[in-house]
Every structure is written in structure tokens, then in C-alpha cells.
Amino acid sequence: MAAKIEVDPETGCWLWTGSCNGEGQSGYGQVSHEGKTQLVHRVVFRLLVGEILKGFQMRHADPLGRHYTLCCNPDNLEAVPKQEARRRRDWDSARARTTHCPYGHAYSPENSYLDARGFRQCRTCRAERVRTAGFPRPCEIS
Known part of the structure; x- marks a missing residue:
């Protein structure tokens, strides 16, 4: 070695x-x-x-x-x-190294956001989940 x-x-x-x-x-x-x-x-x-x-x-x-x-x-x-290792992790650096979501969409400023837990989310994937789950769009709610 x-x-x-x-x-x-x-x-x-x-x-x-x-x-x-x-x-x-x-x-x-x-x-x-x-x-x-x-x-x-x-x-x-x-x-x-x-x-x-x-x-x-x-x-x-x-x-x-x-x-x-x-x-x-x-x-x-x-x-x-393990809990201490997770606490010390540099989440900002890890997030910066990840440029695309698991489905291949770019984590651009326009296509990503941080959820309440501080995790970056893909807007394209979220929109697809909402569409396929049959949730009404805001304009369809009366």
C-alpha cells in the first residue's frame, strides 16, 4: 500500500x-x-x-x-x-458537488429550491409528482 x-x-x-x-x-x-x-x-x-x-x-x-x-x-x-459525522458534514459543499437531481434535471437556480429541512429539491420533479398524483393546480381551485 x-x-x-x-x-x-x-x-x-x-x-x-x-x-x-x-x-x-x-x-x-x-x-x-x-x-x-x-x-x-x-x-x-x-x-x-x-x-x-x-x-x-x-x-x-x-x-x-x-x-x-x-x-x-x-x-x-x-x-x-455516525450522528456526530452527520452533524459535522459540510452540507453546502456536498450540495454544490451535486449538479443534477437523480432524474437528470439540472439544479439551476430556476429549477431548484430548499425545502423546510434544508434539502435541495428539483422543481421539475416536484411538478411531475403533483401532476401525476392528480392534485388540482391552484388555478383549478374555486
Whole structure:
């Protein structure tokens, strides 16, 4: 595994250069370990720090506060309960990386809105759901 890790001199991140499960910075490094494909950062953490408790997730952060999914430096990783990992997630960055809804409509300013929970919704899909559910349009209500 060491042959596929490059150290970023600016951040100290150990950047995985091998196989990934996604594109660019959004993917996680993966490696065959103990007979199955596993995420590199989890394998490195277990080998160098210790087991990851059940119900815990790994969080990535470099010293400059960026989120690098390809980093496997145990100094830049921490195991936290799933609820804490969700609370810390940078929802704005995640939302910015998602450019289209699951049905392929662009999340443009004209075609998206935030619902009461803060989740981005597709106006085209919403209009289709309303149309197919047979709800009357506002102009049809007397």
C-alpha cells in the first residue's frame, strides 16, 4: 500500500494514488485487504491506530480544514459516532458537488429550491409528482 501513497508537503495528507470508487476528489481510495475490497483510509486507521468501533464513521480533515477523501493519514482521520459525522458534514459543499437531481434535471437556480429541512429539491420533479398524483393546480381551485 505504501507504494500507492504520495505525501502532500503542504498539508501532510497521505494521498492515495491507487484504485478509487469515484472520480477525482469525490472518490475514496480502495484496496483489497483480508480478501475483500475495503476503503484505504479505514484499513490504514485500523493498522496504525486501532479498531473502529461499531457505529462509528471516519472523518477526514486536513490541517487547513479541507475534506480530502483520498487522504489516509491517520493524523487527519478520526472515528466519530455516525450522528456526530452527520452533524459535522459540510452540507453546502456536498450540495454544490451535486449538479443534477437523480432524474437528470439540472439544479439551476430556476429549477431548484430548499425545502423546510434544508434539502435541495428539483422543481421539475416536484411538478411531475403533483401532476401525476392528480392534485388540482391552484388555478383549478374555486
